[in-house]
Amino acid sequence: MYKNILLPLDGSKRAEAIVAHVENMAMHYNAKVCLLRVDDPPLMLGYDEVIDEPSYRKQREQHKKELEMYLASIREKLEEKGIQTRVLIAAGPVVKTILNIAKEEKIDLIAMASHGIDLSYQRLFGSVAIGLLENTTLPLLLLRNT
Numbered sequence: 001m002y003k004n005i006l007l008p009l010d011g012s013k014r015a016e017a018i019v020a021h022v023e024n025m026a027m028h029y030n031a032k033v034c035l036l037r038v039d040d041p042p043l044m045l046g047y048d049e050v051i052d053e054p055s056y057r058k059q060r061e062q063h064k065k066e067l068e069m070y071l072a073s074i075r076e077k078l079e080e081k082g083i084q085t086r087v088l089i090a091a092g093p094v095v096k097t098i099l100n101i102a103k104e105e106k107i108d109l110i111a112m113a114s115h116g117i118d119l120s121y122q123r124l125f126g127s128v129a130i131g132l133l134e135n136t137t138l139p140l141l142l143l144r145n146t
Contacts, residue, residue, distance in 0.1 A: 002029045002139075006107040008036045008098050008128075011070055018113040018143045019074060023081060025111070025141075032084045034105050035071050038098060039063075041091045064089070095131030102138060111141040 007022050009015045026033050071087045078085045086105075090097050102110060114129040129142050 002031045002108045004034065004105060004107045004109075005031050006034050006036060006098070006102050006105065006110045008038060008094075008110070008112050009071070009074070011037065011067075015113050016074070018111050018141070019077075021141065021143060022111045023078060023083065025109075026078070026083045027081060031108070032086065033078055034086045034088060034101070034107065035074055035078075036088045036090065036098065036101055037067050037071055038094045039067060039089055039091045094128050095135060098128075098132065099136055102136070107138060109139045109141060110136070111143075113143040 002025060005022055005026060007018065022033060025031065067089050068087070071089070075085045075087050088101060088105075090101060092100075098110065101107070110132060112129065112132075129140075132140055
């Protein structure tokens with residue numbers, strides 16, 4: 001049924017709560033998992049703004065290495081269970097980027113934990129989850145994480 005599962009993660013323990021569920025589904029359906037981290041886009045400066053560019057580039061490189069190490073640690077755990085896993089880091093608006101990656105990677109299911117904290121509709125699931133619910137026809141597995 002599901003052959004390609006997209007698992008967007010933001011680096012938080014709350015987001016990782018869905019990993020065990022994805023692991024079980026991937027093993028059951030013999031599915032591949034695509035781990036995705038949507039990062040902030042590169043800095044856009046105004047015409048009169050000045051920054052220490054070498055320092056900024058060094059910070060961005062360090063940040064990228066940290067993201068890669070984070071995703072590699074999750075990938076390793078999944079691959080130990082025999083789950084074929086791909087890692088992607090993309091930059092841009094979160095919902096749009098997730099949907100673009102889902103299309104490019106021929107994803108069958110998007111699975112993520114929501115960060116909703118109260119009973120209003122948007123806060124129940126979180127703005128990213130709501131954005132996905134409103135903009136895709138793909139199946140979504142949402143774990144409400146409190």
